[in-house]
Amino acid sequence: MSHKSTISPCLIKFMPNSPLPLSKDDPCLNVYAFDLDHTIIKPKSPNTKFSRSADDWQFMSFNSKKSTLDYLFDIIEKDPIATIVVFSNQGGVVTVPRTSKSCTKYINKISLVLKAIKSDKRGDSLLSRLWLYAAPKRPKALVTNKNKFTFPSASKNDIDDPKIYEKVRKPMTGMADFFKTDIDNAYGVSELLPITTKLNWIYYCGDAAGRKKDFSDSDKKFAENLNVEFRYPEEVFQG
Template identity: 40%
Template structure:
């Protein structure tokens, strides 16, 4: 296995297993995953339907996006590739859930495919992946509609109704902070980016948020008329990274 895998309720991440120490002035090329690097094999599908339903995109006929990633690492010894992806259909509680198993199997298959390519090992040794996950409904049940003021007044006269105790308030507070954690990991919020910086810093403590050498962030959600959102563009803005569309990176 080329990577360490970490599965938390709010995040799945893969970090290179070789523990290579990044250069002090390491250059970081960041990408979205779906419809930027890969797409479903199933015609007209938006989301993959299984761990094998994917292929690297070709913005030029016969030239996979993978080739660009490998060439970046081949010709730039200080380059690191990081992927940030929102996976709104993946639940990691429990980690054995079908959606989590399908996603992690897909990532494993992608890494295996890369390993079989010429110079693919160069990419794998400097490839990081971070995926936000879906908030489990069991942890965040929908709140019931608040009773009308009139009904509350009537109910408050009943002697067996008690006010919420302090322990319930603590539970509510912990749920709120957990919800904030989930939200912070989802683009355009910067939680995944900040986690990557922390992980890079652990391997080279001279690398910090202030001196990170971002080259660009590339994603397809750019707020164009044909795009479903501007999450990638806004993520780059929030992180302070130059933004590029896939067409600018893989065709220009």
């Protein structure tokens, strides 16, 4: 498996086992960030917004000649220090327990997406640069003021925060904070190797932009909260 999956009550992560090597002299990454559903993939089943099964998905095509996957390959081919990160709200997924039907379906779905990428001859080059984060639904059994969870924060200090579910869901920037911490950990930030990875955010692309046809503006607000340029899928995947 190209990625290690981590499932916590408030977050699902898929991180590459062998991330793109960085220069010690200039440990910089250009970050291209995306939403997942209806931005990179969509259900194969017609006239449905959500996948019905783990294999009910396909890469989208805003351009009849190229898929969204082709464009992701274009990005890493043109930019040698590009990293692709996906931030997705998954309101239909519950990770408590981890064996829940919705969690199992989502984990299997992402595993199939990664497998499809690997099957392409260019796949390994993208997989080493691909990070995926998903914010699941708060289980109904949990009560905010009575149940607290401890998670690693961006500063590596544990936090005890009953509002963590809200903070990791877009438009809040919690998922990006976890990504920043994971990047530093992946590239060996320590007393023996004090390298701080520099992240140059290029843009964030998503379909929830507050247009008449959109279900919300959470993607556009997420980009604003990150202070990152926002782009529509139609812009990125038709260029």
